[in-house]
Amino acid sequence: MSAAFAVAAVGLAALSGLPGLALPRDSSAADRIAALLLGLALVCAAVAAVPVASAAAEPTLVLPWRVLGERIVLGVDGLSAFFLLPTFAIPSLASLYALAYWPAREHPRSARRLRLAFGLIAGGAGLVVIARHAFAFLAGWEVMALAAFFSITAEDEREGVRRAGFVYLACTRASTLALVGAFALFHAASGGFALEAITAAPSRALFGLALVGFLLKAGAMPLHLWLPGAHAMAPTHVSAVLSGMLIKLGIYGIVRVASLLPPLAAGEGALVLALGIVSAVLGVAFALGQHQLKRLLAYHSIENIGIILMGVGLALLGRSLGLPELELLGMAGALLHVWNHALFKALLFFGAGAVLRQSGSGELDRLGGLARRMPGTALCFGIGAVAICGLPPLNGFVSEWLLYLGLLHAVQAGGGGASALAPGMARLLAVSGVAMLALVGGLAAACFVKAFGVVFLGEPRTPVAAGAREAPARMLAAMAALALACFAIGLAPQLAVPLLERAVHAFDPALAAAAPRLAAAAPFGAISLAAVALLAVLGALAAWLLRRRLRPALRPLTWDCGYAAPSVRMQYTAASFADGLVRLLRWALWPQLDAAGLSRRPFPGAARLHTELPDPVLDRLTLPAARSLAQVSTWFRWVQRGRVHAYVLYILLAVVLGFLAARGGPE
Amino acid sequence: MRLLEAALHLAVVLLASPLLLGVIQRTKARMAGRRGAPLLQPYYDLAKLLRKDVVLSRTTTWVFVAGPAASVATAVVASLLVPFGERVAPLAFAGDLILFAYLFGLGRFFTIAAALDTGSSFEGMGGAREATFSALAEPALFLALLVLVSLRGSLSLSGLVGDDTHVLWAAAVAPVALACLSLFVVLLAENSRIPFDDPATHLELTMIHEVMVLDHSGPLLGAALWGAAQKLFVQSALLVRILVPLPEGPAPLRWACFLAAVLALGVGIGLVESTMARLRLRQIPMLLITASLLSAFGIVLLVR
Numbered sequence: 001m002s003a004a005f006a007v008a009a010v011g012l013a014a015l016s017g018l019p020g021l022a023l024p025r026d027s028s029a030a031d032r033i034a035a036l037l038l039g040l041a042l043v044c045a046a047v048a049a050v051p052v053a054s055a056a057a058e059p060t061l062v063l064p065w066r067v068l069g070e071r072i073v074l075g076v077d078g079l080s081a082f083f084l085l086p087t088f089a090i091p092s093l094a095s096l097y098a099l100a101y102w103p104a105r106e107h108p109r110s111a112r113r114l115r116l117a118f119g120l121i122a123g124g125a126g127l128v129v130i131a132r133h134a135f136a137f138l139a140g141w142e143v144m145a146l147a148a149f150f151s152i153t154a155e156d157e158r159e160g161v162r163r164a165g166f167v168y169l170a171c172t173r174a175s176t177l178a179l180v181g182a183f184a185l186f187h188a189a190s191g192g193f194a195l196e197a198i199t200a201a202p203s204r205a206l207f208g209l210a211l212v213g214f215l216l217k218a219g220a221m222p223l224h225l226w227l228p229g230a231h232a233m234a235p236t237h238v239s240a241v242l243s244g245m246l247i248k249l250g251i252y253g254i255v256r257v258a259s260l261l262p263p264l265a266a267g268e269g270a271l272v273l274a275l276g277i278v279s280a281v282l283g284v285a286f287a288l289g290q291h292q293l294k295r296l297l298a299y300h301s302i303e304n305i306g307i308i309l310m311g312v313g314l315a316l317l318g319r320s321l322g323l324p325e326l327e328l329l330g331m332a333g334a335l336l337h338v339w340n341h342a343l344f345k346a347l348l349f350f351g352a353g354a355v356l357r358q359s360g361s362g363e364l365d366r367l368g369g370l371a372r373r374m375p376g377t378a379l380c381f382g383i384g385a386v387a388i389c390g391l392p393p394l395n396g397f398v399s400e401w402l403l404y405l406g407l408l409h410a411v412q413a414g415g416g417g418a419s420a421l422a423p424g425m426a427r428l429l430a431v432s433g434v435a436m437l438a439l440v441g442g443l444a445a446a447c448f449v450k451a452f453g454v455v456f457l458g459e460p461r462t463p464v465a466a467g468a469r470e471a472p473a474r475m476l477a478a479m480a481a482l483a484l485a486c487f488a489i490g491l492a493p494q495l496a497v498p499l500l501e502r503a504v505h506a507f508d509p510a511l512a513a514a515a516p517r518l519a520a521a522a523p524f525g526a527i528s529l530a531a532v533a534l535l536a537v538l539g540a541l542a543a544w545l546l547r548r549r550l551r552p553a554l555r556p557l558t559w560d561c562g563y564a565a566p567s568v569r570m571q572y573t574a575a576s577f578a579d580g581l582v583r584l585l586r587w588a589l590w591p592q593l594d595a596a597g598l599s600r601r602p603f604p605g606a607a608r609l610h611t612e613l614p615d616p617v618l619d620r621l622t623l624p625a626a627r628s629l630a631q632v633s634t635w636f637r638w639v640q641r642g643r644v645h646a647y648v649l650y651i652l653l654a655v656v657l658g659f660l661a662a663r664g665g666p667e
Numbered sequence: 668m669r670l671l672e673a674a675l676h677l678a679v680v681l682l683a684s685p686l687l688l689g690v691i692q693r694t695k696a697r698m699a700g701r702r703g704a705p706l707l708q709p710y711y712d713l714a715k716l717l718r719k720d721v722v723l724s725r726t727t728t729w730v731f732v733a734g735p736a737a738s739v740a741t742a743v744v745a746s747l748l749v750p751f752g753e754r755v756a757p758l759a760f761a762g763d764l765i766l767f768a769y770l771f772g773l774g775r776f777f778t779i780a781a782a783l784d785t786g787s788s789f790e791g792m793g794g795a796r797e798a799t800f801s802a803l804a805e806p807a808l809f810l811a812l813l814v815l816v817s818l819r820g821s822l823s824l825s826g827l828v829g830d831d832t833h834v835l836w837a838a839a840v841a842p843v844a845l846a847c848l849s850l851f852v853v854l855l856a857e858n859s860r861i862p863f864d865d866p867a868t869h870l871e872l873t874m875i876h877e878v879m880v881l882d883h884s885g886p887l888l889g890a891a892l893w894g895a896a897q898k899l900f901v902q903s904a905l906l907v908r909i910l911v912p913l914p915e916g917p918a919p920l921r922w923a924c925f926l927a928a929v930l931a932l933g934v935g936i937g938l939v940e941s942t943m944a945r946l947r948l949r950q951i952p953m954l955l956i957t958a959s960l961l962s963a964f965g966i967v968l969l970v971r
Contacts, residue, residue: 368786369726369786371728371729371730371784372728375728378728382730382780386773386776389772389776390769391769391772391773391776392766392769392770392773397766397769400765400769401762401765401766401769404762404765405761405762405765405822408762408813408816408822409822411813411816411817412816412817412820412822427970428966428967428970431810431813431963431966434809434810434813435806435809435810435813435959435963436806437809438768438805438806438808438809439802439803439805439806441769441772441805442772442798442801442802442803442804442805442806443802445772445775445776445798445801445802446798446799446801446802448776449776449779449780449783449794449798450795450798452780453779453780453783453784453791453794454783457728457730457780457783457784457786458726458783458784458785458786458791459726459786521761522761522762523760523761523762526758526760526763527760527766529758530744530747530748530758530766533744533747533758534740534741534744534770534773537739537740537743537744538736538737538740541736541739541740541890542732542733542736545732545735545736545886545887545890546732555722555723555724555725556722556724556725557724557725557726558724558725558726558727558785558786558787558882559724559785559787559881559882561789566786566787568786570788571786571787571788571791572783572788572790572791572792572794572795576791576795577791577794577795577798578795579795580795580796580799581798581799581802584799584803584952
């Protein structure tokens with residue numbers, strides 16, 4: 001039954017934009033129908049996923065069609081169930097949010113197209129998660145990836161949107177190419193396309209290709225080149241889905257492929273762990289220097305994907321070294337962080353969208369003082385900011401804590417089993433993992449206190465910010481739902497444990513017997529006790545402080561050392577707040593400073609200061625390389641003349657050469 | 668019995684923490700050849716502040732109140748994770764050292780947010796410095812704790828400290844010494860003491876913690892200062908329990924020894940503050956990175 005409900009969820013989501021095609025372009029009914037269908041899809045997904053926590057066997061559904069002689073199988077095991085929930089929850093909340101954020105009557109030109117593509121992202125992603133056949137997996141992957149392209153480019157009349165869309169398209173094509181290669185190697189190793197665990201050791205290239213393909217989608221440094229642009233340029237409810245859900249499918253892919261293969265070499269786990277560390281540190285470092293709220297959030301997605309990858313790498317390492325506790329805690333931390341990041345990042349994007357829509361600007365240094373004008377949005381964004389920094393008592397802390405526990409176990413245990421990796425190396429990697437995770441936590445807190453403070457606190461820096469009004473109720477409702485979920489997982493992480501444990505066991509069934517129960521390895525009860533105690537003390541203290549005549553007789557200006565005529569331009573800006581850290585990280589960030597006309601002489605004239613943080617991989621590496629490649633390609637332009645008979649000739653030549661090569665190869 | 672000790676624990680962190688400040692101030696005064704304020708001066712200050720009215724800037728919101736409230740609440744809950752006179756802290760579990768570090772992170776988040784809430788450039792400056800330096804102090808703290816984790820094999824603060832300190836020192840002098848040194852540096856940095864920040868200065872341009880609470884007044888300022896005192900006390904308590912073995916004996920003796928040791932550390936902090944000048948702001952990151960490297964060196968010594 002479970003699998004049938006999952007299929008129903010996929011169908012409902014994929015078709016959610018279809019009724020709108022029959023309605024007028026600016027019909028708000030079409031928006032409501034789409035939101036309703038996505039909501040129903042979420043209900044179906046929940047009905048499919050939740051029973052898996054206690055089910056004995058994996059519910060599967062065999063479709064009556066054959067592809068290359070094999071039946072297509074769909075199934076909902078622990079891993080699928082765990083990913084099904086965010087896959088449908090985020091789009092359905094985003095569609096509720098979009099009712100107010102992107103109403104069809106304001107965007108008649110793109111509304112139908114966007115609605116259709118938006119539903120297809122969720123439908124395709126749902127298919128990826130339940131597919132047990134390589135073709136079904138790739139079909140879902142392609143639907144999701146291309147639908148995301150059409151969603152990102154909803155406002156294609158803007159130059160920046162087209163550019164970001166093109167970079168995304170190039171990346172997703174490369175990702176699919178790598179995945180086709182990976183699945184071809186999988187077929188070579190297993191003799192079939194069914195996604196079932198294989199015992200024969202496959203080619204090393206399989207995991208490498210899968211890693212490249214999935215990391216391109218997940219947006220891990222240095223394969224993140226599409227991510228900041230696409231997140232910043234897409235309509236905000238699409239950004240929330242990209243960041244909250246779509247990039248997690250890359251993580252799903254890595255975990256799924258790793259679960260099908262026999263234990264990998266320790267070096268491969270160490271590689272994933274190291275990639276995670278790099279991605280986390282550089283992601284947050286680049287986020288610090290951003291001037292735009294949505295771009296800042298995008299770089300934090302890179303950071304959080306890094307944190308998730310650290311967990312995955314730790315689990316792979318634990319599996320190959322034969323340390324079940326490492327594997328259990330690493331994978332549990334990574335998977336729980338997938339949920340958590342989906343919740344708080346969607347929340348933050350919703351908040352950013354509310355700011356963008358209500359004030360008309362997403363530039364940090366043009367905003368300010370919005371907490372008095374948009375109190376609900378400010379509260380929700382603040383909750384999201386605390387959660388993403390991994391601070392207690394919210395959900396981000398729980399998953400980072402699991403990850404720390406795993407790393408600390410690795411420090412204690414070293415590498416006991418027979419492994420190619422020296423035990424000392426595994427320990428040192430875990431030590432640097434702990435130190436870097438701590439650094440990332442500190443930097444993320446700096447970045448989000450900056451974003452929250454500069455946007456919502458202080459005085460409005462420009463008239464646009466001063467004129468902002470509270471967001472509409474439906475946008476607030478979507479944010480409040482996510483904020484409550486952040487509290488729920490933070491205060492009672494036990495609720496997530498059954499499904500989480502099933503997911504970890506689906507990754508490696510051997511863990512069910514070898515490792516301790518998750519609740520024994522990680523004392524969730526103590527965490528929730530501490531979180532409740534913290535909230536209680538905080539509440540009591542705030543009540544006491546407020547009881548003590550906090551209705552003052554005096555409400556003067558901020559003191560500001562006695563300066564009598566403060567101007568809003570004197571406030572600390574986002575750029576100046578981050579300046580110290582950006583300077584410290586200069587060697588990695590290469591910030592660009594354009595200070596034309598700044599003079600040190602007395603009586604300086606008008607001056608201009610422009611700082612920017614170009615993306616290292618996209619702006620400094622890929623684009624110049626692509627330009628050179630385009631130049632070289634002009635020499636071969638004569639091959640492409642647009643004459644059909646020439647192309648037929650090429651095909652014939654290719655086939656003949658293929659035959660010759662096959663004959664020349666091993667008989 | 669355990670409940671009684673937990674109540675004592677809470678009473679100590681709430682009531683004894685200002686005394687530590689008094690000891691530091693008295694030490695500094697004596698070193699400077701002055702008689703100095705009475706040891707209980709911080710208590711008088713707090714009592715005065717709690718009685719006063721509040722002045723709230725027109726710019727501020729609820730975040731301004733959340734700052735001091737969070738700094739007290741996080742310090743109180745964090746204190747429950749550190750064993751004081753008892754053998755096991757009131758709340759001890761695998762991984763509580765992570766909660767310990769992140770609780771102070773939460774307090775810092777809201778202190779900085781409350782500073783930004785005023786819209787004053789000075790307070791923004793203080794917040795930016797606090798965010799910058801604490802991000803660098805975080806790895807140093809974790810690396811120092813990792814040295815102890817490797818040695819003791821426990822993931823709980825209560826397991827990392829103990830009364831058999833001499834065994835620890837005998838087992839690995841250099842790594843433990845390096846870890847303690849780096850913990851002491853983190854203690855000074857996190858609590859805005861010299862050489863990182865001068866709590867006695869009156870120049871907003873150079874301050875870190877004091878400038879962040881510049882606009883707080885009355886009970887709000889009192890809560891902010893009290894929270895800061897608790898944080899100093901709790902972090903000092905952790906360092907003391909790592910360094911000093913408490914005698915086997917009845918509980919009152921252990922508690923008395925513990926308090927004496929914490930106050931002695933206060934004298935130590937006072938001596939450091941009297942004999943050192945504040946570092947230039949540009950040099951502070953270097954000292955924090957050095958602290959991280961010292962602990963990392965300690966870990967390398969342990970890896971065989």
